[in-house]
Amino acid sequence: MDHGFKRERISDTIHFSHITDTKFKSNRISVCLITKLSPEKAAVNAVVPNILRLGCKSCPDFTALNRRLGRLYGARLYGDVTKYADKQILVVSIKGLDSRVTIHGEDMVRELSSLLCDIVLDPVIENGAFPEGATALERQNLIDTIESEINDKRVFARARCLELLFGGAPQAVRPYGDVEHAKAITPRSAYEAYCGLLKNARIELLFAGSGDPAAAKETLCARFAALDRPQAAPLGQPESAPAAGGIAQQTEPMDVSQSKLVMGFWCGDTDEQERYALRLMSAMYGGTPSSKLFLNVREKLSLCYYCASRYDKGNNILLVDSGVQAEKKEAAQAEILRQLEAIQNGEFTDEELQNTKLAMNTGFAATTDSLAGIESWYLTQILSGGENAPAYEQAKIAAVTRGQVVAAAKKVTLGAVYFLKENGEHKEESKQ
Amino acid sequence: MKETIRSQRLHESYVEVRHKSGLRMLLCPMEGYSTTYAMFGTPYGSVDVCFKTDKDPDFVTVPEGIAHFLEHKLFENEDCDAFERYAKTGASANAFTSFDRTCYLFECSENFEASLEILLDFVTHPYFTEQTVQKEQGIIGQEIKMYEDDPDWRVMFNLLCALYHVNPVRIDIAGTTGSIAQISAELLYRCYNTFYNPSNMVLAVAGNFTVDSVLAVADRVLQCAEPVQIEYKRADEPREVYKKEWEQSLSVAVPMFSVGFKADPGPYEENIRGSILDEMLIEIIAGEASPLYRQLYDQSLINQTFYGEAMAGRDYLCNMFSGESRDPRAVQKALYGEIARLQHEGLDPEMFEVAKATVYGRYVGALDKSEGVAGLMVSGAFNGVGMFEVIDIAAGATIEALQQRLAGSFDIARSAISIINPLQ
Numbered sequence: 001m002d003h004g005f006k007r008e009r010i011s012d013t014i015h016f017s018h019i020t021d022t023k024f025k026s027n028r029i030s031v032c033l034i035t036k037l038s039p040e041k042a043a044v045n046a047v048v049p050n051i052l053r054l055g056c057k058s059c060p061d062f063t064a065l066n067r068r069l070g071r072l073y074g075a076r077l078y079g080d081v082t083k084y085a086d087k088q089i090l091v092v093s094i095k096g097l098d099s100r101v102t103i104h105g106e107d108m109v110r111e112l113s114s115l116l117c118d119i120v121l122d123p124v125i126e127n128g129a130f131p132e133g134a135t136a137l138e139r140q141n142l143i144d145t146i147e148s149e150i151n152d153k154r155v156f157a158r159a160r161c162l163e164l165l166f167g168g169a170p171q172a173v174r175p176y177g178d179v180e181h182a183k184a185i186t187p188r189s190a191y192e193a194y195c196g197l198l199k200n201a202r203i204e205l206l207f208a209g210s211g212d213p214a215a216a217k218e219t220l221c222a223r224f225a226a227l228d229r230p231q232a233a234p235l236g237q238p239e240s241a242p243a244a245g246g247i248a249q250q251t252e253p254m255d256v257s258q259s260k261l262v263m264g265f266w267c268g269d270t271d272e273q274e275r276y277a278l279r280l281m282s283a284m285y286g287g288t289p290s291s292k293l294f295l296n297v298r299e300k301l302s303l304c305y306y307c308a309s310r311y312d313k314g315n316n317i318l319l320v321d322s323g324v325q326a327e328k329k330e331a332a333q334a335e336i337l338r339q340l341e342a343i344q345n346g347e348f349t350d351e352e353l354q355n356t357k358l359a360m361n362t363g364f365a366a367t368t369d370s371l372a373g374i375e376s377w378y379l380t381q382i383l384s385g386g387e388n389a390p391a392y393e394q395a396k397i398a399a400v401t402r403g404q405v406v407a408a409a410k411k412v413t414l415g416a417v418y419f420l421k422e423n424g425e426h427k428e429e430s431k432q
Numbered sequence: 433m434k435e436t437i438r439s440q441r442l443h444e445s446y447v448e449v450r451h452k453s454g455l456r457m458l459l460c461p462m463e464g465y466s467t468t469y470a471m472f473g474t475p476y477g478s479v480d481v482c483f484k485t486d487k488d489p490d491f492v493t494v495p496e497g498i499a500h501f502l503e504h505k506l507f508e509n510e511d512c513d514a515f516e517r518y519a520k521t522g523a524s525a526n527a528f529t530s531f532d533r534t535c536y537l538f539e540c541s542e543n544f545e546a547s548l549e550i551l552l553d554f555v556t557h558p559y560f561t562e563q564t565v566q567k568e569q570g571i572i573g574q575e576i577k578m579y580e581d582d583p584d585w586r587v588m589f590n591l592l593c594a595l596y597h598v599n600p601v602r603i604d605i606a607g608t609t610g611s612i613a614q615i616s617a618e619l620l621y622r623c624y625n626t627f628y629n630p631s632n633m634v635l636a637v638a639g640n641f642t643v644d645s646v647l648a649v650a651d652r653v654l655q656c657a658e659p660v661q662i663e664y665k666r667a668d669e670p671r672e673v674y675k676k677e678w679e680q681s682l683s684v685a686v687p688m689f690s691v692g693f694k695a696d697p698g699p700y701e702e703n704i705r706g707s708i709l710d711e712m713l714i715e716i717i718a719g720e721a722s723p724l725y726r727q728l729y730d731q732s733l734i735n736q737t738f739y740g741e742a743m744a745g746r747d748y749l750c751n752m753f754s755g756e757s758r759d760p761r762a763v764q765k766a767l768y769g770e771i772a773r774l775q776h777e778g779l780d781p782e783m784f785e786v787a788k789a790t791v792y793g794r795y796v797g798a799l800d801k802s803e804g805v806a807g808l809m810v811s812g813a814f815n816g817v818g819m820f821e822v823i824d825i826a827a828g829a830t831i832e833a834l835q836q837r838l839a840g841s842f843d844i845a846r847s848a849i850s851i852i853n854p855l856q
Contacts, residue, residue: 023464024800025442050736062729066721070786073793097793101442103827133730141735144756147685151583255683255855257577290519299513302567305574323578351520358522358542365466365541366524369639370801 005378007387008217010225013232014203017382018213019374025101027209028371029113029216030093031120032379033201034235037088037170043142043177044185044193049079049090050138051130051190056118068115073097075112077119084383085314086170087235090197092120095371098211109211113219121223123194129187130194139185146176157260157420158321164248164416165264171315198227202235204382208375248416253423258305259326260420263336265318267311268411275313276396277408282311282318284356284405285343291356292339292348297322303332313384318412326422333417343409346402353402360397364390439820441827442796446809446819447643453654454631458809459646460638462802468544468639469802472551473535475814476627478607479600479745480532482665485626491665494623495614496600497572497607500529502620504568506536509559514550523547531601532745533814534627539803544641545649552635552653558624560617569612576606583684583852591690591752591850594678598667601748602674631659636809639802666747671696671846678850688852689760691767692752695841700746701816707744708791708825709834710751710841714740715787716779716834717770717842718753724770733763744815751841760851771842779838784831792826 007017035045059065069075075096082089094116099108124131150156159174166172176182203224207216267278286293286309297307307322324332342348367373367390381387433450446460476499484491507514507527518525523540525547536555540547579585589604596602606612637646673694695710697703718724718740728734738755757763798804799819808819817825 021464023462026797026800063721063723063726066719066725067782067786070715070719070721070790072789073796074790075793095797097796101796103789103792137729137732140732144686144735148756149685151684153581257580258574288519289515289525294515298571302570305571305578323574325574325577355519355522359519359524360522362467362522362524362539362541366539369465369467 005387005389007382010221011229011232013229013234014205014224014227015382016205016207016217016221017378018207018217019378020209020213021374022210024210024371025098026095026371027098027109027112027207027211028093028095028375029116029220030091030206030375031116032204032206033090033197034204034383035088035090035197035201036235037083037086037173037175039173039178040181041177041193042088042173042175043146043181044189045088045090045197046081046176047135047138047142047182047185047190048194048197049081049092050141051134052092052119052123053077053079054134054138055124057122057124058118059115060124072106072108072111073102081175083173083175084380087383088175089379090201092116098209100210107215109213110215110219113216117219117223121198125191126187129191132187135185135187135190139182142176142182142185143179146174146179146182149174153254153256153258153260153420154321154323157262157418158319160250160252160420161262161264161319161416161418164250164418165266165317199229200232202232204379206375206379208371247414250417251419251421253421256420256422258323259329259422260321261324261329261332262319262321262418263333263414264416264418265320265412266415267316267318267408268413270316270408270411273404274408274411275316276393277400277404278318279311279313280353280356280360280397280400281343281405281408282309283360284348284352285309285340286320288356288359290359292342293320293336296339297332297335301331301335303328303335307332307336313380317415329419337414340409340412344406346406350402353405357398361394364394437818437820439823441823442799442820444799444820449643449647451630451647451650451654453650453656454629454659455650455654456634456813457646457650458634458636458813459643460805460809461641461643462639462805465639465802467539467541467802468637468641469537469539469806470548470551470635470637471535471537471806471810472555472633472635473533473810473814474627474633475532476534476623477530477532478603478605479748480627480664481600481603483626484663484665486661486663492622494619495607496603496611497605498615498619498623499534500606501568501572501612501615502623503527503529503534503536504572505560505564505620506555506558508564509554509557514554517550517554518547521547521550523550529605531605533810535810537806545645548637548646548649549653552649555628556630556654558621558628560620562617565615565617565620569615572606572612573609576604576609579604579606581682583682583688586680586682587688587690587754587850587852588752590678590680590852591692591848594675594848594850595673595692595694595750596748597670597674599669599748600667601745626660626662629657629660630654631657632662634810634813636806636813638805638809664746673846673848676848678848679853680851681853681855684852684854686756686758687760687854688754688756689763690752690754690850691764692750692848692850693842694846695749695751695843697747697749700814703744703749704815704817705825706749706837706841707742708822709829709837710742711791712784712787712829713834713838713841714742714751714753715790716783717774718767719787719790721786722783724766728763728766733757733759733766749841760849764849768844768847771838771844775838779831779835781831784834788826788829792823795823795826
């Protein structure tokens with residue numbers, strides 16, 4: 001089932017894509033601005049979606065804007081910043097109910113598309129810059145977001161491992177940039193970054209939902225086609241990863257109860273077919289509750305609470321992460337490597353391979369049952385230069401052979417080991 | 433017994449069946465969906481630490497965290513564990529324990545009947561030994577440690593510890609390393625035999641399946657059992673809060689806070705109906721469209737992490753506002769000020785309409801996913817408010833009803849704050 005994915009060209013660097021599925025009760029419309037990740041510009045770009053979501057010329061007051069969204073059945077406006085390989089993706093999305101399930105039958109698609117265009121293309125500008133107050137607020141919020149990466153130790157540890165693997169390459173840059181550059185953001189620099197994005201970024205307009213995309217297309221295409229973008233050039237494929245050389249290692253102490261071990265692996269030079277084999281291999285290695293890492297590191301040896309592997313298609317790397325006690329780190333690391341070696345030696349049954357394919361089928365099917373899943377799937381497709389439906393890739397995975405899995409596993413080599421080590425006791429107090 | 437429950441508003445329906453085993457089944461085939469989501473649950477959660485059946489002479493008090501421990505152990509039987517069985521069908525399986533329920537679930541795109549058979553079979557066939565209990569104590573000990581580092585989790589439980597003196601809602605769902613060390617196979621069986629009787633459980637299925645396929649599997653797997661009546665012993669919880677403040681230090685960048693309001697619980701169903709209206713009051717007090725949100729945001733006292741939540745269960749009811757702030761006490765003071773103003777001046781009709789549409793949209797939007805549908809059906813079975821009824825309650829809310837709830841649901845005299853400070 002291809003879900004009627006259609007991609008239409010507005011210009012060389014602006015496209016409108018839509019996926020219509022009447023089973024949903026909502027619609028989700030997104031503007032994605034895609035640019036190359038750079039340490040200097042990541043922070044100032046990242047502040048833009050959050051300044052935009054505070055208001056626009058047609059609705060400059062944040063409270064009035066939110067009342068308008070509230071009346072549209074709690075439609076949600078999101079400003080988001082993510083990354084894919086060496087690209088930074090700045091997203092402004094709006095999601096709301098479809099007209100057929102509203103109480104009063106409002107024309108939701110047209111209302112939401114029009115508001116989204118106003119937000120992205122017609123912001124409040126004062127003397128050639130974003131408003132001082134809005135910029136100051138969102139600069140501080142950005143700094144807090146960057147500093148709060150430490151709150152989720154699992155995510156924090158994975159980002160650290162990525163830094164170890166990629167060193168100074170764009171792939172190591174965090175999507176929100178760093179505090180130093182965030183502190184330097186001014187109303188003018190943020191506005192200039194915004195103008196630069198509208199002029200030069202690749203723009204992907206996405207519609208997913210049960211409504212008629214025609215209204216969204218009409219509104220979005222007319223407004224975005226009018227942008228002046230003489231310099232905009234298509235973004236290339238990700239730069240290849242730095243050549244593997246040795247194993248980068250880092251241990252960082254922190255006041256936590258549970259340590260985090262993250263191991264980053266290079267996957268070598270691979271073609272498209274080999275990447276399907278790597279995805280399957282990673283799932284069999286540590287992607288399901290019947291995977292080798294789950295059954296051995298967690299269940300059999302009780303070395304950790306979780307131990308999982310994930311293949312990062314954009315970067316063509318594999319990350320294994322685990323929550324362990326410090327004294328079990330060496331044993332867990334050795335077992336993680338031993339299980340990889342087992343796959344490299346072909347020590348897995350045909351049933352294990354078949355079961356992994358079955359588990360992945362559920363994942364492919366689940367993608368098509370959620371709006372966020374569909375949007376994320378096709379955005380990733382667009383970023384990697386494809387338009388494959390989940391069913392197409394499911395068939396590709398199904399065709400991967402045992403020999404291809406072994407060959408893929410043999411290309412996997414350890415590149416970095418990051419260890420967030422527990423250190424000391426928590427302080428707890430209560431006051432009355 | 434087979435009955436079709438319809439929503440006039442949404443033009444949708446689901447089927448309710450009482451199986452001969454006593455199991456209540458709520459089945460919602462959803463056209464166009466590729467996956468099927470099944471949830472098999474019992475109204476037994478972390479708060480149920482003192483109970484008896486109609487056949488037991490006395491109440492038993494069990495160690496904290498035992499419902500969650502039982503959830504883990506049920507996946508294992510004498511020959512193999514449930515995950516190994518699911519591996520052959522491709523289903524993605526999981527389970528969770530919350531305050532007042534334990535649910536076992538799977539999502540699949542093929543082999544639905546085989547996966548459902550595994551679900552119904554392993555949950556109805558316990559196997560606990562002292563050896564397997566001991567092994568699980570290590571794994572759950574690691575899970576407990578992981579949550580000790582999670583500031584979102586800690587800020588909420590510290591708030592519940594401040595609001596409640598003895599109500600077990602203040603207990604961490606997984607218990608403590610000390611409490612789970614007291615769990616034995618014998619105690620697990622006692623809990624199991626009390627709460628896992630089919631007549632007290634519910635099976636909800638949503639997505640790509642047929643009603644007949646579920647009935648066929650249920651007929652094949654489920655045994656008839658004599659119904660069990662459960663008596664839960666309620667804690668004698670004082671009306672007042674236990675502490676006004678609870679602070680802890682963890683490695684966070686910006687202080688985190690949660691301000692909570694303790695309300696008087698009524699019967700379960702009434703708590704749920706009330707909490708839907710409380711969600712609207714939360715939007716009016718400090719939702720993104722409220723004047724207070726704007727004021728706090730403009731003063732950099734809150735950021736996008738700020739949110740409000742209504743929490744209702746069998747014998748607890750509270751509302752909370754949480755987020756990050758450099759000055760949590762200033763946020764608390766501002767919330768108190770706005771609540772007092774609304775109590776004194778009355779609710780703004782425009783804000784009421786905004787809040788009502790927002791909450792209505794939230795519940796209808798949840799029906800987009802089979803997971804949301806199954807979850808709402810299970811909740812409805814346990815708390816007496818059906819999936820479509822929730823939406824009708826939201827659509828039928830009145831400003832008068834909200835105004836009436838405001839004093840009891842947001843009582844400043846019965847509130848507390850929990851703060852997670854950054855480590856020095």
